[in-house]
Amino acid sequence: MKQNRIHQKLQENKKLLSIYFTSGYPNLNDTIKIIEDLEKNGVDMIEIGLPFSDPLADGPTIQESSTAALKNGMHTELLFEQLKDIRKTVSIPLILMGYFNPMLQYGVEAFCKKCQEIGIDGIIMPDLPLDVYQEEYQHIYEDYGLTNVFLITPQTSEKRIRAIDNASNGFIYMVSSASTTGAKEGFGEEQKAYFNRIAQMGLKNPQIVGFGISNAHTFQQATEKSKGAIIGSAFIKHLTQNGVDSIAHFVRQIR
Amino acid sequence: MKTYHADERGYYGEFGGAFIPEMLYPNCEELRQNYLRVMAEPSFQEEFRQLLKDYVGRPTPLYFAERLSEKYKTKIYLKREDLCHTGAHKVNNTIGQILMAKKLGKNRIIAETGAGQHGVATATVCALMGIECVVYMGEIDIARQAPNVARMKMLGAEVRPALSGSRTLKDATNEAIRDWINNPVDTHYIIGSVVGPHPYPDMVARFQSVISEEIKWQLKEKEGRENPDYVVACVGGGSNAAGIYYHYLDNPEVGIVAVEAAGKGVKSGESAATSALGKVGIIHGSKTLLMQTDDGQITEPYSISAGLDYPGVGPMHAHLFKSGRGEFISITDDEAMTAGLEISQLEGIIPAIETSHAFAIFDYKKFEPSDIVVINLSGRGDKDLQTYIDYFKL
Numbered sequence: 001m002k003q004n005r006i007h008q009k010l011q012e013n014k015k016l017l018s019i020y021f022t023s024g025y026p027n028l029n030d031t032i033k034i035i036e037d038l039e040k041n042g043v044d045m046i047e048i049g050l051p052f053s054d055p056l057a058d059g060p061t062i063q064e065s066s067t068a069a070l071k072n073g074m075h076t077e078l079l080f081e082q083l084k085d086i087r088k089t090v091s092i093p094l095i096l097m098g099y100f101n102p103m104l105q106y107g108v109e110a111f112c113k114k115c116q117e118i119g120i121d122g123i124i125m126p127d128l129p130l131d132v133y134q135e136e137y138q139h140i141y142e143d144y145g146l147t148n149v150f151l152i153t154p155q156t157s158e159k160r161i162r163a164i165d166n167a168s169n170g171f172i173y174m175v176s177s178a179s180t181t182g183a184k185e186g187f188g189e190e191q192k193a194y195f196n197r198i199a200q201m202g203l204k205n206p207q208i209v210g211f212g213i214s215n216a217h218t219f220q221q222a223t224e225k226s227k228g229a230i231i232g233s234a235f236i237k238h239l240t241q242n243g244v245d246s247i248a249h250f251v252r253q254i255r
Numbered sequence: 256m257k258t259y260h261a262d263e264r265g266y267y268g269e270f271g272g273a274f275i276p277e278m279l280y281p282n283c284e285e286l287r288q289n290y291l292r293v294m295a296e297p298s299f300q301e302e303f304r305q306l307l308k309d310y311v312g313r314p315t316p317l318y319f320a321e322r323l324s325e326k327y328k329t330k331i332y333l334k335r336e337d338l339c340h341t342g343a344h345k346v347n348n349t350i351g352q353i354l355m356a357k358k359l360g361k362n363r364i365i366a367e368t369g370a371g372q373h374g375v376a377t378a379t380v381c382a383l384m385g386i387e388c389v390v391y392m393g394e395i396d397i398a399r400q401a402p403n404v405a406r407m408k409m410l411g412a413e414v415r416p417a418l419s420g421s422r423t424l425k426d427a428t429n430e431a432i433r434d435w436i437n438n439p440v441d442t443h444y445i446i447g448s449v450v451g452p453h454p455y456p457d458m459v460a461r462f463q464s465v466i467s468e469e470i471k472w473q474l475k476e477k478e479g480r481e482n483p484d485y486v487v488a489c490v491g492g493g494s495n496a497a498g499i500y501y502h503y504l505d506n507p508e509v510g511i512v513a514v515e516a517a518g519k520g521v522k523s524g525e526s527a528a529t530s531a532l533g534k535v536g537i538i539h540g541s542k543t544l545l546m547q548t549d550d551g552q553i554t555e556p557y558s559i560s561a562g563l564d565y566p567g568v569g570p571m572h573a574h575l576f577k578s579g580r581g582e583f584i585s586i587t588d589d590e591a592m593t594a595g596l597e598i599s600q601l602e603g604i605i606p607a608i609e610t611s612h613a614f615a616i617f618d619y620k621k622f623e624p625s626d627i628v629v630i631n632l633s634g635r636g637d638k639d640l641q642t643y644i645d646y647f648k649l
Contacts (some may be wrong), residue, residue: 016589046591053552054425054538056432063419075550100274105457105551127537151277156441160280175278178439 016228025073041248050098265453343634351462369424370561373447448492449569452540463498564570607634
């Protein structure tokens with residue numbers, strides 16, 4: 001597969017900070033401002049959340065932001081419309097993250113085609129399983145130059161991690177603990193052992209850690225052995241409390 | 256041979272599978288790898304059968320409904336699942352799954368419930384086995400199903416309100432799944448219907464298949480043949496239907512009739528008739544027919560009967576519909592309530608409102624006088640008395 005912005009970014013000699021936000025939240029038309037401000041303040045990569053009515057891997061913070069975004073009127077076509085000129089101003093990797101049903105209804109190929117047109121680099125669909133992806137959709141993703149990102153958790157078996165590593169072409173999203181998003185903050189001995197275990201596996205894809213990261217301390221802990229870390233719920237909480245005008249402040253307290 | 260059962264990967268035709276986030280993969284995988292083996296163990300079968308007999312009260316009667324038959328000029332038998340302990344077929348599945356949980360070494364049970372019937376059936380078996388039980392129930396359902404909430408509490412279960420989304424059954428299911436993600440090792444999730452990721456639809460169907468297993472020998476005794484001409488059941492998620500269809504799925508001599516809740520009418524915007532209104536999509540880890548917006552957001556169904564108030568349908572039933580093997584009929588609230596009153600007065604049996612839908616098909620489906628029709632009387636109406644009282648101003 002052709003190299004995209006994700007591959008280039010992963011080659012940089014630094015720990016990557018990636019931020020997740022739910023599109024359409026807090027206001028329907030905040031999408032572009034949030035993306036631009038995150039890049040301006042040194043964020044390396046962004047996951048743009050496509051809201052879903054039934055986000056079963058998410059805790060209350062992201063659930064509530066999804067419900068609010070849908071109420072605000074966000075939908076797939078509108079998000080694509082908002083993003084159509086994003087590559088005129090933003091150059092860091094952009095990844096769409098959501099649940100598989102809205103993508104399925106849009107049409108997987110039409111969705112991927114649109115992503116390519118806009119300049120989206122990757123997709124994370126946690127409920128699109130590995131086997132179905134490989135059998136039905138991998139060739140479509142590849143035709144449109146999209147990186148598919150898989151998740152692993154502390155419960156994922158070594159055999160399955162190897163299979164996921166083989167199927168990945170970019171990075172592996174390493175879920176820090178057995179939990180929904182935003183459920184836990186910080187890391188204990190159990191997580192550290194898990195981080196070490198994965199680091200020693202010699203995987204071909206770098207790992208970026210998500211879930212449980214909310215500040216400079218947890219970012220530092222998460223990236224000790226990994227390539228980077230993703231912050232979601234903590235950023236959404238920040239938007240809820242402070243609106244979209246103090247994004248710089250949030251990013252600066254991480255690193 | 257063409258089969259309407261699940262294949263090895265949990266697909267019924269194009270429907271089923273396990274569309275789950277990686278966080279749930281180990282949980283489902285453990286179950287998938289073990290469920291058939293555990294169910295085949297003689298010690299499991301022995302305990303399961305013993306409990307169904309002595310605790311649930313099986314076999315349930317196959318009752319010839321003479322006055323109903325006379326009225327509709329065909330031979331109608333009722334499979335009396337309403338006589339099961341806790342008042343419905345739901346307990347067949349919870350008995351099976353609590354034994355499965357024990358075999359897998361789990362010491363904590365979670366469940367979702369809509370009207371509370373599955374929650375009560377789960378709380379019951381947890382009390383029986385002395386296992387911790389948490390039941391998720393939509394905040395709105397908690398308010399409108401107070402007696403069942405009290406039953407669960409009396410049985411020692413903790414009832415946790417689902418506060419997300421529309422605060423009904425689908426959200427209770429989401430909350431139970433989230434709990435399972437957060438407790439992947441010690442907890443077993445007892446799903447109440449033939450929905451959810453593989454292996455749940457197949458496992459639950461197998462536990463409920465005792466219904467058609469009994470019908471085969473009971474009908475043989477009464478009519479000299481194992482196969483009726485039709486089996487009829489109401490379908491929400493579809494567990495009682497899966498149970499009565501199970502041993503007849505691949506027998507084309509037996510007609511399959513599925514009755515869905517049309518609510519205030521299929522086109523009213525307030526309906527739960529998934530086969531008529533649903534499109535292929537993913538709900539609770541399963542690829543099936545579901546009610547959704549053009550944009551793929553899952554919508555809130557409506558039915559007077561809380562047990563049929565689910566925006567999806569089990570993948571087995573989606574396949575029966577799509578393939579034409581099953582005949583699907585939608586029944587409105589009014590038609591169901593009228594049929595519930597009729598069966599009460601013709602046969603002296605007050606059915607659950609879910610079940611009443613299955614008794615309302617005679618305006619839509621004509622049977623021959625020689626036909627043998629078995630209707631699954633899936634639950635009793637005690638829990639619905641208040642709704643009947645309000646509706647008929649009794």
